[in-house]
Amino acid sequence: MSGNTPAAKKIASRAWEDVSPSLTPWVLEAVQSFGFTQMTPVQASVLPLFTGNKDVVVEAVTGSGKTLAFLIPLIERIIKLDEPVRAGYMNGIIISPTRELAEQIHSVLKSLFDFIPEDSPRLRSQLLIGGDTPVHTDLKNFLSSKPHILVATPGRLIELLKANQVKTSALDALVLDEADRLLDLGFDRSINALFNLLPKQRRTGLFSATITDAVGQLVRVGLRNPVKVVVKVTSAGTEQRTPSTLGISYAKVVPSQKLPLLINLITNGDKAVFPYRKAIVYFPTCIGVTYYHSLINDLLKEKYPDSDIEIFSMHGKLPSGPRRKTLGRFTDTVKQAVLFTTDVAARGLDIPEVDVVFQLDPPTEPSAFLHRAGRAGRAGRAGHGIVFLHIGREEDFVDFMEVKKVHMSEYVFEEEQVKDNHSEFVRKWILEDRNKHDQALRAFVSFIRFYTKHTATSIFRLPNLDLVALAKSYGLLRLPKMPELKSVPEADLPEGGWLGEKIDMDDYKYANPQKEASRLEDLEAHRQETKNKKKRDFIKISNEAWSAKSERKEIREERRNKRQTRVQAKAIAEAAESSDSEAEVDWKELVQQKKKKKTDVASFADL
Numbered sequence: 001m002s003g004n005t006p007a008a009k010k011i012a013s014r015a016w017e018d019v020s021p022s023l024t025p026w027v028l029e030a031v032q033s034f035g036f037t038q039m040t041p042v043q044a045s046v047l048p049l050f051t052g053n054k055d056v057v058v059e060a061v062t063g064s065g066k067t068l069a070f071l072i073p074l075i076e077r078i079i080k081l082d083e084p085v086r087a088g089y090m091n092g093i094i095i096s097p098t099r100e101l102a103e104q105i106h107s108v109l110k111s112l113f114d115f116i117p118e119d120s121p122r123l124r125s126q127l128l129i130g131g132d133t134p135v136h137t138d139l140k141n142f143l144s145s146k147p148h149i150l151v152a153t154p155g156r157l158i159e160l161l162k163a164n165q166v167k168t169s170a171l172d173a174l175v176l177d178e179a180d181r182l183l184d185l186g187f188d189r190s191i192n193a194l195f196n197l198l199p200k201q202r203r204t205g206l207f208s209a210t211i212t213d214a215v216g217q218l219v220r221v222g223l224r225n226p227v228k229v230v231v232k233v234t235s236a237g238t239e240q241r242t243p244s245t246l247g248i249s250y251a252k253v254v255p256s257q258k259l260p261l262l263i264n265l266i267t268n269g270d271k272a273v274f275p276y277r278k279a280i281v282y283f284p285t286c287i288g289v290t291y292y293h294s295l296i297n298d299l300l301k302e303k304y305p306d307s308d309i310e311i312f313s314m315h316g317k318l319p320s321g322p323r324r325k326t327l328g329r330f331t332d333t334v335k336q337a338v339l340f341t342t343d344v345a346a347r348g349l350d351i352p353e354v355d356v357v358f359q360l361d362p363p364t365e366p367s368a369f370l371h372r373a374g375r376a377g378r379a380g381r382a383g384h385g386i387v388f389l390h391i392g393r394e395e396d397f398v399d400f401m402e403v404k405k406v407h408m409s410e411y412v413f414e415e416e417q418v419k420d421n422h423s424e425f426v427r428k429w430i431l432e433d434r435n436k437h438d439q440a441l442r443a444f445v446s447f448i449r450f451y452t453k454h455t456a457t458s459i460f461r462l463p464n465l466d467l468v469a470l471a472k473s474y475g476l477l478r479l480p481k482m483p484e485l486k487s488v489p490e491a492d493l494p495e496g497g498w499l500g501e502k503i504d505m506d507d508y509k510y511a512n513p514q515k516e517a518s519r520l521e522d523l524e525a526h527r528q529e530t531k532n533k534k535k536r537d538f539i540k541i542s543n544e545a546w547s548a549k550s551e552r553k554e555i556r557e558e559r560r561n562k563r564q565t566r567v568q569a570k571a572i573a574e575a576a577e578s579s580d581s582e583a584e585v586d587w588k589e590l591v592q593q594k595k596k597k598k599t600d601v602a603s604f605a606d607l
């Protein structure tokens with residue numbers, strides 16, 4: 001890694017002892033105890049600036065140590081403040097886009113605080129991430145524990161700041177971690193409002209591996225003469241926006257190869273290229289994670305009985321408790337392990353020993369690609385990322401990312417690796433329980449919705465996808481009736497929409513007895529209704545001309561189709577709901593406030 005920006009060029013030393021102004025002894029002791037022999041380039045650039053009196057906008061690759069680059073200056077600034085913090089006031093705020101990241105930052109902060117000597121003034125922090133803790137509990141804790149630093153997700157922070165007892169006048173420094181993500185989610189007005197609430201003489205730092213142009217607007221409103229620190233990476237004379245220890249590949253696939261290739265690689269099918277202790281697989285949607293987690297777990301049990309790989313799953317639609325627990329178990333396990341997740345775990349998470357990142361599909365936001373891949377190859381450790389691209393237009397993604405200084409090389413897999421496409425297993429597995437098919441349907445539909453959200457619209461175009469093959473790859477028995485499939489030419493549609501042998505859907509059972517009983521009840525009610533209707537129709541038809549009777553068959557057929565469509569429409573509606581960006585869950589409160597237009601400056605006037 002080379003720090004070659006104007007600011008970074010001035011770095012004379014990366015020794016912690018040489019930081020100017022010099023570090024407080026217990027801070028120095030802390031970083032040395034962590035085993036960090038010297039500062040990373042971003043730390044060496046930022047520490048003197050942010051600890052001194054500069055606002056900073058910092059762009060440095062994933063895993064380059066940005067967290068300490070803002071935590072240490074914040075601590076140093078607070079130590080130097082004359083006044084101890086009073087109840088209702090705070091000295092520093094760190095905003096993070098997700099709960100997990102906020103928790104991680106908070107735990108690094110606490111591990112630094114552990115080094116405060118007995119005879120030195122205590123420093124305290126508070127985590128504000130919403131979820132299970134009601135805001136009044138957070139407020140109570142805030143007033144009683146008098147934290148110096150708040151580590152918060154934006155929704156809960158704004159909720160807290162609304163309380164009259166909370167005063168911002170002692171705030172010394174504000175950090176927006178993953179600043180561009182805050183804007184991606186459309187909360188620029190809320191952040192602007194926050195800027196206006198906080199004292200003008202504060203210091204502000206924006207940090208991310210991807211500082212987009214849009215951040216410029218935040219910089220203009222919220223920062224004063226900021227220094228931009230860009231820590232660049234040059235590899236073989238070419239600039240890149242990913243760590244030099246991270247190799248990124250792409251594999252060109254047809255839909256039916258995606259599952260077998262993923263299974264092959266996670267079961268160590270190509271240990272030479274993708275060796276791993278821990279790996280992360282990114283799926284497009286939450287329901288996709290749930291579905292593939294259950295499918296792949298069962299597949300491994302049956303087809304790879306000797307495999308001892310632990311598969312975890314986590315996504316933003318899960319309550320924060322289980323999310324935290326899963327992440328903890330994945331972090332702590334001593335076995336070879338894989339985490340199936342979504343973009344909720346794309347940014348900032350620092351999980352040791354993640355060697356490989358698989359992306360089943362590219363993310364809708366190109367910047368997320370780099371953040372996802374960056375969960376591997378951190379802090380000088382070797383890592384690898386691989387993305388699957390559908391053969392055809394999606395291959396343009398490689399050049400598109402090249403322009404963004406993300407270089408990829410092709411991973412050419414052997415036919416042998418995907419020879420078993422697992423379709424027989426998947427069909428047998430799906431037929432065991434109708435619920436699995438419901439999930440497959442929702443996963444497929446939510447994938448289609450996800451696909452239409454790609455910002456690189458010229459690359460990711462639905463009409464260029466082989467939707468029939470894709471539906472098959474999700475294990476669907478029959479094509480759903482959805483508007484997106486109308487673009488598929490008639491000739492490409494399988495007869496009756498069946499993607500394999502036709503089955504009697506009325507006989508397709510749920511494994512769950514209650515669910516099955518309720519399905520049978522509905523079916524019986526429907527049959528009864530049809531019978532009664534038939535009776536009525538018979539009387540009517542008896543009095544009808546023969547010509548009209550010939551139309552009856554068609555009408556019946558149409559009704560059957562309509563019934564099928566109703567069932568699918570229900571599943572599709574559920575899927576549409578689950579395809580919402582799950583990262584927004586953390587933002588729920590803020591979204592609601594935004595809708596009510598409560599997050600503008602005026603609503604904070606009483607603070």
Ligand SMILES: Nc1ncnc2c1ncn2[C@@H]1O[C@H](COP(=O)(O)OP(=O)(O)OP(=O)(O)O)[C@@H](O)[C@H]1O
Pocket residue numbers: 035036037038039040043060061062063064065066067068208209347348349350374378379
């Ligand atoms: N000076 C250092 N020397 C060695 N390792 C370090 C140093 N500073 C931080 N680290 C370690 O590097 C890893 C990555 O740090 P951190 O999570 O801060 O990266 P980041 O730049 O914020 O990444 P991202 O953009 O993905 O959020 C962490 O495990 C951290 O403990």
